[in-house]
Amino acid sequence: MSSLVQSVDWLAIAPPTLAAVVGLVVLVADLFVGEARKAVLGWVSVAGLAASALLLLPLLDGDRATFCLTGDADACSYVADRFTLVVQLLVLGGALLAALLSVTALKDADKELPEGEYWFLLLSSAAGAALLPASRDLATLIVALEVASLPAFALVGIRRGDRKSSEAALKFFLSSVTATAVSLMGVSFVYATTGTLHLTRIADRIQHVDGQFHTLAQTGVVLTLVGFAFKTAAVPFHFWVPDTYVGAPLPIAAYLSVVGKAVGFSGLILVTVIAFPSYADVWGPALAALAALTMTVGNVGALRQRSTRAYSAVRLLAWSSVGQAGYLLVPIASAAYSEDAQKAIGSTVAYALMYAAVNLGAFAVAALVARTSPLNRISDYRGLYARNPLSALVLGFFLLCLAGLPPGIIGLFAKVTVFSAVVDAGLGWLAVVMAVNVVIALFYYLQWTTLLFRAPEGEPGTHRVPAPLTAAIALTAVLGVALSGAPQLILRFSETGLF
16 A cells, blocks of 8 residues: 655745745734834844745746556646746745835834834735745645735735725625635536546546536636736736725735736636647637736726826826736647647746836836825826936836836846747737837836926925945846846846746
């Protein structure tokens, strides 16, 4: 009789495990640390996330797998392959930058935000987000998705007595719970028709489902995808995004815009390309339509933002992130029609890495401006160059990267890889829709960029930039410039595939 005891590869699971352990340490330490020394918890959290990211380095020497079925080494619940490591780098790097922004935000909040709970929730969410790309069975995938999401609900509504924050958290929570319930029903249908939860086994068995269960299996595939479409903020599951970003503390909005998307897209990639490749005729057209709808609604929403409206800068970034989600969906849809699905998926990951770096940078500058202009209107950025030249130049660079214009070379090349994927797949109509949306996006990105260099209204004031905020802006700027100078560092993912 074969043993049911499974060996655990502790090195493989170290990155998400360390983030979770540091979160528990911070939560317990919060009970014993006095109010005057609460800032220590933030720096412990930053160090923990940095250490978790560094633990990815020993995993580069080859693929690892653990929690495998005895007698079937190919059916594993946790796989640390190249795809996993790249997404974990994106997640932990994004969480680290959000943590740096949070150090300053919590200090400025002057005890209005509970620091111990804040750091515990952020680290817990990061641990779940880092677990998700390694998950290779539907149960682990759903658990990781919820571990990443549930703390995020609390973080959005963590401002005590703030009606706007509470309303944003409630919208986020209710819509997400509904999507989770739908995807759980889909998972149950898939399990009922295949008798397994492991993605590789599902891919094999779902092709041979009895005719009477074919409709049930097809429904299960569609419902499972709905949950992940919500996490990516794809239209029509996007309605929570603008209010949630405005109501949340700005570092959490930045975190959701990057790490939240990474969670949704990595889950979507795993279930489509690994578990349901035989149903490409179902999810391919569905994702192509979602991509076209998402990028169009997102860019039109961003275009309609009035510069004098309260929180219009954050709202523009929120609608922009919906539009960017549409671009990220394009290569996944293309994988259904392409002979080389891995290359198409590589295009999504390459684009996600570019987007993460520059979008976090834009939020970092927004956090800087919010220190003196709490309403964070786009008009508040007028004359930023006169007040803080470096911040204005950096924000202008990030906006040009998102628009895909020089000197933001990495943004241009990332868009070209997505165009290449959709053209190779023969989806000419989707390439046309994407081209139209790129032109629409150019207008509002350039409009904001030109505002930075106009003459300021009144006397330009200067203000000190805290060290953590400086570090976040500097890190994203260096990363953006380095990738624009050597775009092959990211683009090779789209050339070689990931799995």
